[in-house]
Amino acid sequence: MWLRKRKWWLIAAATLLIIYIFCLPSRLFTAPTSFVIEDNNGRLLSATIASDGQWRFPVDKPVPDKFAKCIIAYEDKRFKYHWGVDPIALARAIKQNLQHRSVISGGSTLSMQVIRLSRNKPRTIFQKMIEALLATRLEFSYSKKSILQLYAGNAPFGGNVVGLEAASWRYYGRSAEQLSWGETAALAVLPNSPALVHPGRNRQILLTKRNQLLNRLWKNKTIDSVTCALSKLEPLPDQPQALPQDAPHLLDRFRKDYRSGTTRIKTTLEGDLQRNVANIVERYHNIYKSNGINNAAAIVLDVETGNTLAYVGNIYHPEDAEMESHVDIIQSPRSPGSTLKPVLYAAMMTDGMLLPHSLVPDIPTQIAGYTPQNFDLGYDGAVPASRALARSLNIPAVRMLQQYRYERFHALLKKMGITTLKQPADHYGLSLILGGGETNLWEMSGMYASMARTILHLDQYNGKYDADDIHAPNYIHDFRRPSEHSPADYGVLDAGAIWYTFQAMEEVMRPGEEMLWQQFSSSQRIAWKTGTSFGFRDGWAIGVTPQYVVGVWVGNADGEGRPGLLGVATAAPVMFDIFRLLHTSGWFTTPYSKLRKIEVCKQSGYRAGDLCPDKDSLWVPVSGLRSGICPYHQLIHLDHTGQYRVTANCESPSLMQHVPWFVLPPAMEFYYRTKHNYAALPPYRPDCIATLSADKPTMEVIYPRPNARIYVPIEIDGTPGEAVFTATHRDTKAKIFWHLDNNFMGTTEEFHQMPMHPAPGKHMLTLVDETGAEIHVPFEILAKEKEK
Numbered sequence: 001m002w003l004r005k006r007k008w009w010l011i012a013a014a015t016l017l018i019i020y021i022f023c024l025p026s027r028l029f030t031a032p033t034s035f036v037i038e039d040n041n042g043r044l045l046s047a048t049i050a051s052d053g054q055w056r057f058p059v060d061k062p063v064p065d066k067f068a069k070c071i072i073a074y075e076d077k078r079f080k081y082h083w084g085v086d087p088i089a090l091a092r093a094i095k096q097n098l099q100h101r102s103v104i105s106g107g108s109t110l111s112m113q114v115i116r117l118s119r120n121k122p123r124t125i126f127q128k129m130i131e132a133l134l135a136t137r138l139e140f141s142y143s144k145k146s147i148l149q150l151y152a153g154n155a156p157f158g159g160n161v162v163g164l165e166a167a168s169w170r171y172y173g174r175s176a177e178q179l180s181w182g183e184t185a186a187l188a189v190l191p192n193s194p195a196l197v198h199p200g201r202n203r204q205i206l207l208t209k210r211n212q213l214l215n216r217l218w219k220n221k222t223i224d225s226v227t228c229a230l231s232k233l234e235p236l237p238d239q240p241q242a243l244p245q246d247a248p249h250l251l252d253r254f255r256k257d258y259r260s261g262t263t264r265i266k267t268t269l270e271g272d273l274q275r276n277v278a279n280i281v282e283r284y285h286n287i288y289k290s291n292g293i294n295n296a297a298a299i300v301l302d303v304e305t306g307n308t309l310a311y312v313g314n315i316y317h318p319e320d321a322e323m324e325s326h327v328d329i330i331q332s333p334r335s336p337g338s339t340l341k342p343v344l345y346a347a348m349m350t351d352g353m354l355l356p357h358s359l360v361p362d363i364p365t366q367i368a369g370y371t372p373q374n375f376d377l378g379y380d381g382a383v384p385a386s387r388a389l390a391r392s393l394n395i396p397a398v399r400m401l402q403q404y405r406y407e408r409f410h411a412l413l414k415k416m417g418i419t420t421l422k423q424p425a426d427h428y429g430l431s432l433i434l435g436g437g438e439t440n441l442w443e444m445s446g447m448y449a450s451m452a453r454t455i456l457h458l459d460q461y462n463g464k465y466d467a468d469d470i471h472a473p474n475y476i477h478d479f480r481r482p483s484e485h486s487p488a489d490y491g492v493l494d495a496g497a498i499w500y501t502f503q504a505m506e507e508v509m510r511p512g513e514e515m516l517w518q519q520f521s522s523s524q525r526i527a528w529k530t531g532t533s534f535g536f537r538d539g540w541a542i543g544v545t546p547q548y549v550v551g552v553w554v555g556n557a558d559g560e561g562r563p564g565l566l567g568v569a570t571a572a573p574v575m576f577d578i579f580r581l582l583h584t585s586g587w588f589t590t591p592y593s594k595l596r597k598i599e600v601c602k603q604s605g606y607r608a609g610d611l612c613p614d615k616d617s618l619w620v621p622v623s624g625l626r627s628g629i630c631p632y633h634q635l636i637h638l639d640h641t642g643q644y645r646v647t648a649n650c651e652s653p654s655l656m657q658h659v660p661w662f663v664l665p666p667a668m669e670f671y672y673r674t675k676h677n678y679a680a681l682p683p684y685r686p687d688c689i690a691t692l693s694a695d696k697p698t699m700e701v702i703y704p705r706p707n708a709r710i711y712v713p714i715e716i717d718g719t720p721g722e723a724v725f726t727a728t729h730r731d732t733k734a735k736i737f738w739h740l741d742n743n744f745m746g747t748t749e750e751f752h753q754m755p756m757h758p759a760p761g762k763h764m765l766t767l768v769d770e771t772g773a774e775i776h777v778p779f780e781i782l783a784k785e786k787e788k
Helices: 002-022 065-075 087-100 110-119 125-141 144-154 164-172 181-188 203-219 225-232 248-257 271-291 341-350 385-390 394-404 406-415 425-434 441-456 495-505 514-518 567-579 622-626 666-672 686-691
Strands: 036-038 044-047 264-266 295-302 308-312 359-362 381-384 527-532 538-544 548-555 595-601 615-621 633-638 657-662 699-703 708-711 723-729 735-740 743-749 753-756 761-769 774-782
Touching (some): 036 248, 065 144, 065 181, 065 203, 110 144, 144 164, 181 225, 271 308, 271 567, 295 567, 341 385, 341 394, 341 441, 341 615, 359 394, 359 666, 381 385, 381 666, 385 394, 385 495, 394 406, 394 425, 441 495, 441 538, 527 567, 538 567, 595 622, 666 699, 666 723, 699 774, 723 761
Parallel strands (some): 036 264, 708 774
Antiparallel strands (some): 036 044, 295 548, 527 538, 633 657, 735 743, 735 761
8 A cells, every 4th residue: 555655656746747847838938029130240220110019129139237237136136046936035025015914025036027927927826836836947947147138038118118128229229238327227127117117207216216226236336336326317218219220121121031030130231331321322312302313222242242231222211101212122123224234245255256345336226126226316337345335335235135145145144143034035135235124233233243253253263163153142140151063164254254344344434424424533443334224214323343342223113214314323423422431442353364365456356367457465255266357357459559449350460459448337337437537448440330249238228227117207287207218338429329119219429318208018228329239128117197
């Protein structure tokens, strides 16, 4: 019988022990917490209220030493020595309550209060017993520091403020570590009676309790008498203050990206830089809003790491709904304007399709109904590719993309980190290079940073490329991006091509805006590119140095276009002001290991052939070794006077002069010679004209292009409008005879333009010169209903 009873006692004891071991929940507090972001030094940038309407920060920071000493002295002076229950305090509480015949003191330790806060049960003797039991269990599972941390993070501080950190910011506008003894003591007494002792009410009670705590700290020698006296003179907190909102749009992004874990992150942002950039954006907003331009965004990236140093997603005016400042422009898909042109320039050099200064056509162009125009509506005829990039000419860019193929460019952009192009390449076509697709400031800035990083790391990888260098920006501190690739001999873009691209971007300017461009000159070397979307809806500017990438967008969040909303006039000034905040030095090292020296033709920029009279040496990307020979130099035959061209049919070869000559196609020549010193081909000697072969083009139709589809507008008075067709001839004195569908329309000389009134439908334009040379251009006039 005795053994049986003992066995039951053992079972009961074991059961109670198991219950005791597992009685404490694995997670004491499950209430929602505020989303909080900090800068790279751990200083608060922005925070939101928790979903239950409370200001409650995540409990993941140590308790400041001042608060620990204050709360222990005020609530539980033997906290460091008991095991969750203080028998002395309980005995004192029972005695006081019996003497006053009411509850005067609860005798709860900080450990018991943590349990009470986590359970939120009625305050009865039975519940107090449970709290005492769980408090002893708490002491076995948590350190004293952790228990203090749980208390400080979940204690009520009046109103909708929970936790020391939130209280410190709400009542004093700074972190708990920065509080004085008087301020810390005032907060330490609040959790004891948060409903009664509120900073906005009962201030005398709060003052008395605070000063009593300060006296206690003086008596236990935590502070000296002078500190105690001075602390009593400090004012009490007044009305709750607004928390910092230095990066509200990044906070919003963190909330959207959040999956699990703590709702607080330490970001890569530099707090002072973030505030300064936000001030610059706000200053320009105050200027631009008079023109109805309401929004602006800016981002600063560290090239080496890709870390985000400043993130101003928009102006911040939540009080004005019309400003739409809640929209994070950095993440919003927008038309990039011309900001993709440098990538195409680098891509074509990477593939050996282009040398840095090769001439590219700049003439009226129509491709499958698409008619690009330069910003100044003019033409250069032919322009070096580097200069076309610096001037952001649209027509050369479109013709270059036609040569490179938009399908390949679409795939390249995706490799470079652009994810916003959701449609297939055919959806965008050639307009992709002029902003026909959508990208955002985050990915565009990240792509430019990846290009810069490719050059910076070339020596580090012994002349090889690491595909991991091409990645999106990052805003989380201590983020570790896993390595997925090993250095390879070839990169997505060649380092030499990128270097030449940045060289061209150093001289960015716009036609007709040279004086504005000069305003941006500074001691810093910056490769920069601006962009303006169709309809003046988006103004872009992105600048690159070996250390930083700065991206700026200006416009309206709702997409409304405004006159004067040009990237160079609105976004560029913001970008350069931001660069003045940054300490940049040096320039990208020339990647000679990826370059080869070759002879190039000075006039055309192509590889020099035997017919190029003026040659120059130039370092070009290795792929440039397989680029084409200059197509614009040809050998012409002159008579003995050097004034006329001749052929073997009209002049003895022994009497000819054989001279290399720079010859552009007629349409390119027509515009090129108006802006450059261009030596036109000498005319044929009159007796040689009859012997010419008809396969040498001497004239060209500039407009319309073959198979063009044209709308002819109706005039205001309702009469059919005119289509003005244009052609050019190598012989400036030549006559051209115009025919439309075999009907003679007229003759032009020197300046070849002919107005016509073609009816809707398909037509054939035929041009004949005095030598009998003919060209035929089919085109179609589209019917357009008369406006009512």
